Structure formats: C-alpha cells, structure tokens
Amino acid sequence: MSASAERWDRPAALAVWAVWAAMLLGGLLFIHRFASNVPSWDDWDMVPTLTGVQPVTPEWLWSQHNEHRVPVPRLLYLALNRLTVVDFRTTMYFDLATMAGLAAAMIVVARRLRGRTSLTDVFFPLLLLHWGQAANLLWGWQLQFFVSVALCCIALLAITGSGTLLRPRTAGLTVGACAVLLTLCGANGLGPVPMLALWPLALAYLPSPWTGLEQRDRRALVVVSVAALLLSALYFVGWQAVPYHPKSHSIHQSLRTAVQFLTIGLGPASRDVWPVSGYAVILTLTLTAFMLAVVLWKQPDERPRATGLLCFLGAQASLALGLSLGRDGFETRYVTLAIPLWCCAYFAWTLYGPGARGALVRGMLAVAAAAALWSNTAFGLDYAGKLRGQLRAFELDMAAGVPVHELIYRYGPWLHPHQDIVADYLLLLRRANVGAYGKLREDPPFRAVPIKLDPLEQKQLRFSDSTAQVVGPNPALLFGLPADRYVTGIRLTYQYRSDDGTLPYIGVRWKPSSQTEFVPERYYKYSPTGDRANWERGGWTRLQDPGTTLTIWICDTVRQLGITPDFRPAVFRITELSLLEPLE
Numbered sequence: 037m038s039a040s041a042e043r044w045d046r047p048a049a050l051a052v053w054a055v056w057a058a059m060l061l062g063g064l065l066f067i068h069r070f071a072s073n074v075p076s077w078d079d080w081d082m083v084p085t086l087t088g089v090q091p092v093t094p095e096w097l098w099s100q101h102n103e104h105r106v107p108v109p110r111l112l113y114l115a116l117n118r119l120t121v122v123d124f125r126t127t128m129y130f131d132l133a134t135m136a137g138l139a140a141a142m143i144v145v146a147r148r149l150r151g152r153t154s155l156t157d158v159f160f161p162l163l164l165l166h167w168g169q170a171a172n173l174l175w176g177w178q179l180q181f182f183v184s185v186a187l188c189c190i191a192l193l194a195i196t197g198s199g200t201l202l203r204p205r206t207a208g209l210t211v212g213a214c215a216v217l218l219t220l221c222g223a224n225g226l227g228p229v230p231m232l233a234l235w236p237l238a239l240a241y242l243p244s245p246w247t248g249l250e251q252r253d254r255r256a257l258v259v260v261s262v263a264a265l266l267l268s269a270l271y272f273v274g275w276q277a278v279p280y281h282p283k284s285h286s287i288h289q290s291l292r293t294a295v296q297f298l299t300i301g302l303g304p305a306s307r308d309v310w311p312v313s314g315y316a317v318i319l320t321l322t323l324t325a326f327m328l329a330v331v332l333w334k335q336p337d338e339r340p341r342a343t344g345l346l347c348f349l350g351a352q353a354s355l356a357l358g359l360s361l362g363r364d365g366f367e368t369r370y371v372t373l374a375i376p377l378w379c380c381a382y383f384a385w386t387l388y389g390p391g392a393r394g395a396l397v398r399g400m401l402a403v404a405a406a407a408a409l410w411s412n413t414a415f416g417l418d419y420a421g422k423l424r425g426q427l428r429a430f431e432l433d434m435a436a437g438v439p440v441h442e443l444i445y446r447y448g449p450w451l452h453p454h455q456d457i458v459a460d461y462l463l464l465l466r467r468a469n470v471g472a473y474g475k476l477r478e479d480p481p482f483r484a485v486p487i488k489l490d491p492l493e494q495k496q497l498r499f500s501d502s503t504a505q506v507v508g509p510n511p512a513l514l515f516g517l518p519a520d521r522y523v524t525g526i527r528l529t530y531q532y533r534s535d536d537g538t539l540p541y542i543g544v545r546w547k548p549s550s551q552t553e554f555v556p557e558r559y560y561k562y563s564p565t566g567d568r569a570n571w572e573r574g575g576w577t578r579l580q581d582p583g584t585t586l587t588i589w590i591c592d593t594v595r596q597l598g599i600t601p602d603f604r605p606a607v608f609r610i611t612e613l614s615l616l617e618p619l620e
Contacts, residue, residue, distance in 0.1 A: 049153040052143055052161075059165035060136045066167055067132060070420035071125045071174050072427035073471055075461070078177035079124055080452050081566045082113055083461040084576040086122050087468035100568035103278050104222030105271055109180040116179075122470045124176040131173060131182040132165075138189045139164040142379060145193055146386055148201055156398040159382055162405035163375055167416025168303035171369045174423055181372050184225035187214040188351070188376040191232055195344035196383045204340055205253040208236040211344070212260030219267040224373055226271055227358040228351030233264040235347040239340055247340050279538045280563050280603075283362045294356035296365025301374025302404060305411030307366050316404075320397075324381045325349060331388050338388070345384050352377035368415070426450040437477045441524060445589040454562060456587055460577045484527060484614040487597065492516045497601065497608075504601050504608040513599045515613070520548050520595045525616035528599070529585040534606040539564045539571050542586070543600035548593040560588045583611050 075083060081101065084090030092114065097107035116126045139160040146160075147153045172178040191214040198207030215232040218225035239247055240254040240261070249257075299306045299317045306313040328349075331342040355373065359365070378401065385397040430447045438446075440462055444455050451458050465473035489502050492515065496508025504513060532540050541563040545554040564571035573579050574586070594615065601608035 045152040048155045048157075049147075051155055052153055052157045055158045056136070056139055056143065056161040056165075059139075059161040060132070062167070063132045063136070063165050063173070064129075066170075066416070066420065067125065067128050067173060070170075070424040071128050072424060072431065073124050074427045074430055074451070075124050076175055076177070076427075076450070077452055078566065079175070080457050080461050081570075082110070082177070083464050085110075085114060086117055087464045087470065089464055090576050096569070100276065101222070102565060102568075103275075103281070104180070104224075105220065105275075106180055106222045108217060108220040109183050109222070112183065113176070113179055122468070127176040127179040128173060131179060134182050134186050135164045136161075138186060141193060142189070142383075145197055145201065146383070149196070149383075149386055154395075154398065156395070156402040159398070159402040159405050160379070162402070162409060163302070163378060166303055166405075166409055166412045167420070168305065168368070168408070168412030169371050170416035170419040170423075172372045173416075174420055178369070178372075180222050181224060181369070184218055184221040185372055185376060187218050187221065187225065188228060188232075188348075189379060190214050192348055192376055192380055192383065195235065195341060195348055196387070198341050198344060199338075204239055204247045205249055205256070207344075208239045208253075208257045209260055212236040212257065212264060215264035216260065216267060219264060219271055223358070224355065226268060227355035229264055229268050231347050231351035231354055233261045233268075234350075235344045237261040238343050238347070242340055242343075246336060276568065278564065280541050281362050290357065290360040293360035293363070293365035294353070297356045297359055297370055298352070298374055298377055300366055300368070300371050301378050303371055303408045303412035304368050304415040305408035308411055310366075320381060320401075321349065321377075323397075324384050327388055328384060341387070345380060345387075348380050349377070352380065368419075423450070431472065434476060435472060439477050439479045441479050441589045442591075445591050448589070453565065454574060455560075455589060456578075456585065457566070457575050459587065460575050464577070481619050482524065482616040483619050484612075484616060485521075485523075487515050487517070487613045487615065489515070489610060489613060492596070502610045504610075506601050506604065506606045506608060509603050511601055511603075513601070515597045515599075517595055517597075520593050521615065522593045523615040523617055524589060524591055526588045526590060526594075526597070527585065527612060527614045527616055528588075528610065529583045529612035530601075531583045531609045531611065532602075532606060534602070534604060536604075538604070540602040540606065540608065541600075542602065543598075544586070544588055545598040545600075546590065546592065546594045547596055549595040554598060558590070558592065560586075560590075562586055585612075587616070 078101070085092055085096070090096070097110055098105055113127055116130055117123065120126055142160040143153070143157050146157050167173070172181055191211045194202060194207040194210035198204050211232060215229050218229050218232070236257040239249065240257040295314045295317060296310070298321070299310065299313045302313070325346065328342045328346050331338050335342070359370070382398060382401055385394045389395070389397055426447055427450060430443060430450070433443055433446065440459055444451070444458050448455050448458065462473065462476060463478070466476040491499055491513045493512070495510065495512040496506070497511040497513070498505040498507065499513060504511070526544060526546065528544065542561065544560045546558050547554050570576055570579065573581055573584055578585070
C-alpha cells in the first residue's frame with residue numbers, strides 16, 4: 037500500500053464501518069418498533085408444526101408450498117422458534133443479522149482484494165440494510181428469501197475470492213454446496229442454480245495451468261455440480277403448478293418485468309425514476325459483462341474467476357427471467373432477491389475496472405445507493421406504520437377479549453386471504469399457550485340459517501339437485517332471501533371435481549336490497565394457496581373432512597348472494613349454504 041493510500045485507509049474504514057453500524061442499529065430499532073408477534077399470510081402455514089399438532093416428516097419438508105419446495109427454510113424457521121420461544125419476530129431478527137453479516141463480509145473481502153478500504157464500500161451496508169426491505173424484514177416467513185439471498189452472496193464471495201483469498205477447489209466446492217442448498221429454498225433459490233452449478237463444472241474442465249487443480253479436485257467439483265443439477269430436476273418430479281397464478285402475455289412484457297426486477301434491487305426508490313433507472317441498469321450490466329468478457333480474452337490467469345462472475349450474472353438473470361413469466365417485477369418483496377446482482381457488479385469493477393474508470397463505477401453505485409436511501413426509508417416507514425397499526429390493533433383487541441370471528445372480520449386481509457386458516461390456527465396457538473394467544477376468547481355458538489338452493493339466476497352453468505355443471509368461463513349462481521337479514525357470517529360447504537384435476541377459484545358476493553349491483557367491498561374469494569397438501573380442504577385440521585367448508589365473517593346485511601363456482605368446466609356440488617347468526 038502506498039503512503040498516500042495508507043493515509044486515507046483508516047478514515048475510509050472508520051466511515052464505512054460507522055455506516056454499517058448505523059444501518060444495523062437502525063434495522064434493530066426498526067424491527068423492535070414495528071414488528072408484531074402476529075402471523076401474517078404464509079406464517080400461518082407453519083402454525084401446525086410450531087404447535088406440535090402436525091408432525092415434521094420428510095414428506096412435509098419436501099411438499100410444495102405454493103410453487104416452492106422449502107425444506108431448508110422450514111427447518112430453520114422451526115429451529116429458530118424452538119431454540120427460543122414460539123415468536124413470529126424471531127426470524128425477523130435473524131434475517132437482519134444475516135444481512136448485516138453479509139455486508140460485513142463483503143466489506144472485508146473488498147478490502148483484502150484491493151489492500152485497503154475504499155469509501156465507496158459504504159455501498160454494501162446501504163444496499164443490504166435499508167428499510168426499503170420492510171415487506172420482508174417485518175414478515176417472519178420471508179426467511180425463505182433471506183436464506184436464498186445469503187447462499188447466493190456466499191457463492192459470490194467464494195467466486196470473488198477464488199485464486200487469491202481461496203483456493204479454486206475450496207471456492208468451487210463452496211459454490212457447488214450453495215447451489216445444492218439453493219434447490220431446497222424454493223423457486224427463488226432454484227432460479228440461479230443451473231448457472232451457479234456451471235462454474236464448479238467449468239473449473240473441473242478448464243486447463244490445469246489456469247486452475248492448479250488435481251484430478252481428485254476435479255472429481256469433487258463434478259460431483260457437487262451434478263448433485264445440484266440433479267436436485268434441480270428432482271424438484272419438478274410430482275410438482276404441480278399453482279392454479280390461477282398470472283402469466284406473462286408476451287416476450288416484451290417478460291423482458292420488461294425482468295429489467296424491473298433487476299432495477300428494484302436498489303430499493304423501491306428505483307420505481308420513482310423508471311424508466312431511466314431501467315436504462316441505467318441495462319447499461320451497467322452490459323458494461324460489466326463486456327468487461328468480464330475482455331478479461332476472459334486477455335487475462336488467462338483470471339479466466340476461472342471471471343468465468344465465475346459471468347456465471348453469477350447469468351444466474352441472477354435466470355432468476356429475473358423466471359420471475360418475469362408471471363410476477364410483477366416491481367413487487368417490493370423482490371428488493372431483497374435482486375441485491376446479489378448489484379454486489380456482483382461492484383466486485384467485478386473492484387477486480388477488473390481499469391484505474392479511475394473502476395473507481396468511478398463503484399462510486400456511482402455507492403452514490404445511487406446513498407441517493408435511494410431517503411426514498412427507501414420513507415417507503416419502509418410508511419409500509420411499517422400501516423402494518424403495525426393493523427397488527428397492534430389486532431393484539432389489543434385480542435387482549436380485550438374480542439372473539440375470533442370479530443378479529444377475523446376486522447383484520448382478515450392483514451392476516452391471511454383465507455379466513456378459515458386463521459380461525460383454525462388461532463385456536464392451535466391458544467391450546468399451545470403461545471404468548472398472548474393463551475387468553476384468546478373463542479367464538480360463541482352460532483345458529484345456521486339454511487338458504488334455499490333455488491337460484492334466482494344461473495349463468496354459464498346447469499344447476500340441478502344442488503349441483504352446478506360449469507360450462508363457461510364466467511359462471512354465476514344468484515340466490516335470494518325473502519327480506520334483508522343482518523348476519524354474522526356465510527358458510528358454504530362444497531365438493532368439487534374438474535377434468536384436469538385442478539382446484540377451484542370460488543367467488544362469493546353479497547348485497548343488501550339498497551344496493552343495485554355487487555361491489556368489490558362485499559366480495560370474498562377462495563383459491564388454493566399455502567401448503568399443497570392442504571389445498572383441497574383449506575387447512576391441516578380439515579384434511580379428513582368429506583367436503584370443503586368456507587366460513588366468511590361479514591357482519592353485514594344480506595338480501596342476495598352470488599357464487600362463482602370456478603372459471604373452467606367442473607362439477608360443483610353444494611352440501612350447505614347457510615347464514616350464521618348468534619344464538620343470543
């Protein structure tokens with residue numbers, strides 16, 4: 037290190053680590069202030085195993101959760117809660133600690149690569165620890181995302197340090213092991229695997245003068261790469277697509293979505309300057325890939341590492357393209373998933389950016405992360421404030437003795453899209469005496485008032501003997517009451533069969549006589565979601581039921597009731613359609 041560089045090293049290191057510490061402290065305060073010990077959406081699917089009602093078996097670990105197979109996140113989720121207490125905030129703190137550890141590791145590796153700390157290394161804590169990740173930091177189940185991101189970042193660090201900080205064999209085996217584990221972390225982990233597994237395989241067949249590998253090293257690298265690729269193939273054995281997920285309608289739309297996904301890795305702030313941010317992303321990544329290609333051509337000693345960085349860029353691009361087939365690229369939950377790509381670009385310019393040009397690109401990345409911090413923070417505070425307001429009110433109402441159905445009616449959209457999941461699993465938490473749920477007040481008894489199954493109208497279906505034969509894409513049944521009736525809930529029990537074996541998308545609408553048309557505010561939908569084994573009945577506690585029951589807590593006045601049995605040809609048999617009223 038030159039005298040000039042040494043003179044600036046200590047102030048730069050102090051500044052970078054001060055930012056890291058500030059961002060970590062801010063994250064801890066953020067979670068402490070806004071996190072709630074209330075399950076949210078996918079968290080509920082872990083309640084049966086957390087409370088010991090559902091056994092932890094190899095079949096369950098490998099079973100689908102929506103389109104994901106998530107044995108590693110499931111095991112880690114259970115372990116973190118059982119090592120402490122069952123608290124849905126536990127994994128949130130673990131996620132933050134993981135990101136802080138990754139940011140620290142990247143700062144250290146960047147320093148060791150260049151021999152000193154650069155002020156631009158503030159890029160890492162600013163990127164990995166900002167509050168724009170609120171949708172993930174305040175949701176326990178998003179451990180799934182953080183685990184896959186951690187494995188990708190570990191693979192990136194291994195590639196970046198290969199040949200200097202790590203032997204190629206160690207680096208290759210580390211990347212291969214990460215690829216194997218990523219196949220066990222859901223579709224978001226599976227996306228990068230083929231390209232990541234390609235690098236250890238490439239190391240095994242590159243000329244010995246470039247890698248210094250012995251024959252046994254090559255065999256080990258081939259084994260770990262093939263294992264990752266075989267697990268990727270095994271992932272799809274018996275796999276079932278999730279019904280009714282949106283799909284991209286064109287190549288142009290998919291490419292646009294992929295770029296949006298890569299862009300949002302800098303945080304929700306990137307949406308504010310779209311499409312300029314998209315053009316900047318395309319330019320940055322194109323220049324990075326071109327630079328790595330030049331290194332491959334001109335620097336034989338660097339070919340193994342440059343190949344690895346190109347494979348990593350390809351892995352992240354594969355994830356983006358996979359996601360673009362049916363998701364929103366600007367979904368704020370995907371901020372965390374896109375972070376490793378930007379870390380890869382930073383390391384590539386650290387290693388191979390020529391002189392001032394490399395420093396300029398790194399500086400621009402650091403400035404972009406710093407410039408986005410205010411907007412990312414504002415987004416995080418707004419999101420967290422709304423979430424905390426609802427879930428804190430839920431906790432207070434539960435402590436005040438508000439019964440289950442009333443809690444679900446008030447806060448259902450913030451808890452889970454299916455009310456029966458919440459109703460059943462709240463009672464599991466109560467019986468297991470988990471936290472404040474031990475004092476949960478159960479529902480009073482209700483009287484079921486049957487609705488006569490004589491429809492006023494029927495559309496694109498044939499209805500006879502309580503059974504609808506769906507024949508069109510927009511079927512509907514309309515039932516009426518003699519007069520307006522205030523009810524607490526609606527209960528629908530049905531049996532369903534379709535030729536292709538899929539499960540239904542059911543819509544239930546209601547309205548009073550004062551309302552001429554059905555409105556979105558008086559609508560409830562049911563479609564399969566969560567753990568695949570429970571799709572048909574809606575929850576673990578109902579698997580033995582002969583039919584599927586939907587209970588919709590509406591606390592509203594009803595005169596007419598509409599049912600959409602599905603959007604495809606199917607047989608839909610209603611065994612009960614009732615209004616629920618308190619006995620008192």
